[in-house]
Amino acid sequence: MRRNDRFLLVALSFFSLCTTFLAAQPEASPKSSQQELAALVGKTRITQAQVDLYLTTLGLPEDQWDTHRSRAVDQLIERTLVRQFLNERNVTPPSATLDRQLALVEQVLRNEENPEAALKKLGMTRDELQAELSLPLAWRRYVRQIVSERQIAEYFEKHQSELDGTKRKAAQIFLKLPQDASETDIEQAKSRLNELKQQIQAGQLTFAEAAQQHSESPSADKGGELGAFTFSGQMPAAIAKQAFETPVGEISEPFASSFGVHLLHVTEEIPGQFSLEDARPAILDRYSDEIWKQAVNRLKQTTRVVRLVD
Incomplete structure (x- = not known):
């Protein structure tokens, strides 16, 4: 599924969640605390109300907002930096795609009540809704402008087995660890797996x-x-990455994931059939993520950012 399509699905569920969450809320004047600043990005204000709305869209209950507020502010700062970056370069979303997405989101809002009233309860105007939908579309257009055909072809050649539907067969030995396991606990578990690996290799x-x-x-x-x-998509990323890095017939080094510590035996590779054109959306997604990180890091050095939330 293309990043653009994935975003639309997220946007639709996102606004459906918001309207469901706030449908019972009476219309009220904004609280003064909601207008308090959470951050300044250049001359752009990020308010506590915007942070609250963002936390709502993540599906988090209100009693968890304080735990996630700092990270939400970071993400809104990133989005604001990128939006300013795109505006300075006059990179706009495809108008037909934006209009289609606006219509679909307004249809979701209309299921609850009048779209304008629903947006007002969410603390948004139609222009702000349009800006939120525009950002990923404009970013996607920017990525397509700067990533060359040669880069796409070279990336596919270098990472073909990850992108063409190739499958790996593997078996694992897994030792479970608590999420708060110490480095000592992790190293001890890896040591146990190393001992097993040596016994297996010794027959x-x-x-x-x-x-x-x-x-x-x-x-x-x-x-x-x-x-x-x-x-991608069928195994936890740490397991899949290790399985594709380990030669067929070999046993991996012990490695940690968020679940515990693993040892893999890769037994077979089944070649994939997807072409470069099939893989193009996934390649652009990977470039998109990397270019976003690079842009944000660079923009933070040249733009005055003031965080007012710890």
């Missing part, structure tokens, strides 16, 4: 036997078998 037991005896994953009963999976 003292097979990988499947080691998984059955020691793995703490449901796959242990099947000798750790995870089946076949592509680079």
